[in-house]
Amino acid sequence: MAQLVCIDIDGTLMDTSNSEHFYIPQDNINTIQKALKKGIHVCISTGRMRNSAIKVAEQAGIQNEYLICYNGAMICHGNETIFESEINKEQLEKINKIIKENNIYAQFYIRDEYFVERKIDLTESYEKKIGIKAQEIGENVFHLNKVTKILSIAHSKDEKIKWMQLFTDIDGIVVTESQSTFIEITRNDATKGHAVKTLAQILNINLKNLMAIGDAMNDIPMLDVAGYPVVMGQAEDRVKEGRLVTDRCENSGVAKAIQKYCFNETSH
Template sequence: MSIKLFVTDLDGTLLPKGQQVSQENIDAVQEAVKAGVTVTIATGRMYRAALPVALTLGVDVPIITYNGALIKSTSGEVFYESFLPKKVIADVVSFCQERGWYLQSCSHDELYLPAHTSEAEGYEAAQNIKGHVVGWDGLKAHNEAVCKLLSITSGAEETDARIREMRAYFGSEIAVVRSNANYVEIVNPGVSKAAGIQHLADKLGVKLDEVMAIGDANNDLPMLKAAGHSIAMGNAVPEVKAVCDAVTTTCEENGFAKAIYDYVLRG
């Protein structure tokens, strides 16, 4: 196979939770780049949280952030953006506030919090980002250039229950996805990592059958299905492993690097 674009998720794929990218993974990226492969990132993270990782890798192409809602180069050039409507933001904030659900927002690539709760502290630590505490009314007020809203739960069962309730209430107004066991992500309909890959492939003049994607979580499923070739991490959820062409080792075992050597450089 001939892979021209290799797209990776971040958390649980390229880097373990709260840790830096391993030297093994960096070396694998550099080997792929030398072989003429474009390596980029597709993540649910904020652009500002993904950018340091991209710079560490030496990635000089647009990176897909906010689960596909924003594609922006490391130099700051915007290739695609999809912002939630202000009315939808207000409705989702009210919906979550009434139910006592934690919710946070990203406006102009800044993090806004209703209160500095344990959920907020955990997110800040994991993403190496500091948020602004603005209260529930503040979440409604900071409603410009909002790529996504994020509700954080106590675990997978609660996450899935919230997703079902929000989909039943809002219907096609929003897209609601689970990015890990504790994260409920709210974006515009049509926004996904898969759509982000298509936008980027078109920009680079690459066909989808020349694209390989790698991931571990439910929000990676669209891009894994859309790419011509797909790899699941060893720590991936069962749904991801079921749709991928192959399974590599876990994130902690540098399964990302192994996938590049096994399926890109030797594929």
């Protein structure tokens, strides 16, 4: 049975399908608390920044557990940073050149802050979602150092696909998708797969006893290394293929997966 459970936030632990109301189903919270009492480790593994992810962890009652942020570019435990990866200067220069030449909207993350050249309609909706305001700094955004992650938000799926292709030839970075129009860029040692393997090693837990639960393409690296790779019911077929499938997010799919693969129970 699973001894370590690593859970994505958006569309997995938390229902974010309604732009006016984000919530964690109560069954998810209750089941996570039950797992903790049984000695099972439960960890959030998200593309979100640390201070946003901590707020969600507190709602779920797992703020004292490990926390994987920025798609694996940061692993934290309380106030301690266990691992951190940053996009280097050469990579940033290449990424910034593409962003400027193609007028791509991008957000640049450093620790617990994120920066934009200018705010647009997409900025406001994103700020509301994560509860953290962006800092608008104009051209200075292209002179930042030690960037942990870059998030590009497109206006459509077609635009996202077009933009993703522009970044694929840059060495040493990972370009992946999270939500339908989100492009996430980190160093290639910063994936959820790398992070959950590191965490399993820290906790001395075999990967066959690791359960990863997610719903998007950026979750695939952790799903691929987990003994129990669980995908949410509403996820795209390309994410579900060859993996375990639980119920939809709004139907407490996380709780049902934990009940089945940690407690050997089937919910009714």
